[in-house]
Amino acid sequence: MAKLTVDSLDSKGKKILVRVDFNVPLDGDRITDDTRIRAALPTIQHLMGQGARTILMSHLGRPKGEPNPKYSLAPVAARLSELLGKKVAFCPKVIGPQAQEAVAAMTAGDVLLLENVRFHAEEEKNDPTFSKELASLGDAFVSDAFGTVHRAHASTAGVAQYFKQAAAGFLIAKELQFLGMALDNPKSPYLAIVGGAKVGDKITVINSLLQRADTLLIGGGMAYTFLKVQGHTIGTSLLDAPNLGLAEELLATSKRLNKRILLPSDHVVAGAFSAEAPAEACGIDIPDGKMGLDIGPETSKRYQDEIAKAAMVVWNGPMGVFEFPAFKKGTFAVAEAVAACKGVTIVGGGDSVAAANQAGVSDRISHISTGGGASLEFLEGKKLPGIEALTNA
Ligand code: AMP
Numbered sequence: 463m464a465k466l467t468v469d470s471l472d473s474k475g476k477k478i479l480v481r482v483d484f485n486v487p488l489d490g491d492r493i494t495d496d497t498r499i500r501a502a503l504p505t506i507q508h509l510m511g512q513g514a515r516t517i518l519m520s521h522l523g524r525p526k527g528e529p530n531p532k533y534s535l536a537p538v539a540a541r542l543s544e545l546l547g548k549k550v551a552f553c554p555k556v557i558g559p560q561a562q563e564a565v566a567a568m569t570a571g572d573v574l575l576l577e578n579v580r581f582h583a584e585e586e587k588n589d590p591t592f593s594k595e596l597a598s599l600g601d602a603f604v605s606d607a608f609g610t611v612h613r614a615h616a617s618t619a620g621v622a623q624y625f626k627q628a629a630a631g632f633l634i635a636k637e638l639q640f641l642g643m644a645l646d647n648p649k650s651p652y653l654a655i656v657g658g659a660k661v662g663d664k665i666t667v668i669n670s671l672l673q674r675a676d677t678l679l680i681g682g683g684m685a686y687t688f689l690k691v692q693g694h695t696i697g698t699s700l701l702d703a704p705n706l707g708l709a710e711e712l713l714a715t716s717k718r719l720n721k722r723i724l725l726p727s728d729h730v731v732a733g734a735f736s737a738e739a740p741a742e743a744c745g746i747d748i749p750d751g752k753m754g755l756d757i758g759p760e761t762s763k764r765y766q767d768e769i770a771k772a773a774m775v776v777w778n779g780p781m782g783v784f785e786f787p788a789f790k791k792g793t794f795a796v797a798e799a800v801a802a803c804k805g806v807t808i809v810g811g812g813d814s815v816a817a818a819n820q821a822g823v824s825d826r827i828s829h830i831s832t833g834g835g836a837s838l839e840f841l842e843g844k845k846l847p848g849i850e851a852l853t854n855a
């Protein structure tokens with residue numbers, strides 16, 4: 463279902479309450495990576511251009527429902543002021559008279575940042591009274607925090623019901639456009655690449671991708687559980703033993719649906735899970751005492767060839783322990799191939815996004831999802847509370 467977007471929202475001169483994702487990494491009060499703040503700029507600048515009064519709210523870290531200066535958003539207000547070239551007012555309260563007064567003091571084009579919404583236990587409980595108090599600050603609502611839309615919290619979902627209009631910001635609109643295409647209207651041949659540590663964590667998304675994609679490439683730690691099902695030896699590689707049955711079912715489902723699941727046919731192995739462990743090449747069967755930490759060169763080549771042929775690629779999860787330089791080649795080869803693919807390419811999930819960044823290919827990907835858990839749940843076909851709450855277009 464298409465949702466109202468911020469560019470179609472009547473925001474001229476209005477007070478617009480915007481949920482952003484300013485959950486940035488901090489070292490004391492120094493922001494070590496401002497990517498998330500920069501990502502919110504288009505929506506904020508659009509509203510400023512409309513002469514709206516933009517009231518921003520976000521969470522930061524896990525303050526567990528009470529005020530904690532360690533998780534204050536004050537440093538974010540300072541950084542946002544620099545990025546916008548305009549002073550952003552900071553309100554040390556989220557709701558109540560002080561917040562109301564801060565909003566009343568705003569003039570057209572002003573931007574105000576409220577303190578961390580998770581300083582209130584009511585936020586994560588999606589408490590209606592708290593939601594209503596938040597809503598009383600604005601005339602309309604905009605959500606641009608895709609990373610939290612799978613959570614039914616007051617500032618992400620509860621608040622929306624008190625507005626006539628609740629719109630998607632530019633970040634969420636782009637997520638809906640691309641992830642929506644992968645879910646409802648994929649281009650064929652559609653290739654899904656799933657990696658990462660455990661089968662159990664991604665079973666639902668694999669199932670959903672299997673229904674929609676033509677081919678599924680599997681890599682990373684989860685591949686060994688599938689190889690074990692096929693009767694291969696996996697040495698001391700990651701094994702998701704409780705989910706062996708599920709892996710077997712997925713392989714059977716792929717046959718039934720006439721879909722292809724491709725698994726690694728060679729590996730890079732080591733004697734220990736360590737960045738210092740010497741990397742060794744290994745065929746499909748892994749001997750005792752060795753663990754697979756990356757896909758091998760033959761597998762990389764097979765996967766690259768598949769990726770090159772795809773009209774649409776969705777990639778979630780690394781092909782190996784790319785954090786260790788000796789075991790990053792397979793993940794980087796996939797990243798490079800996804801970037802070179804002429805089709806629509808989508809990368810979702812924290813680790814594959816980090817891998818794409820490290821491989822230096824991010825600017826050649828059609829869409830990099832900003833929400834790990836949220837993009838997985840979206841691709842699983844689940845209804846996300848923070849999206850459902852928005853006004854239909
Ligand atoms: P996930 O969060 O499930 O996408 O998993 C990402 C993590 O899986 C990364 O930190 C990788 O280091 C890890 N990983 C990928 N391949 C392997 C492997 N072969 N053995 C152990 N861990 C792996």
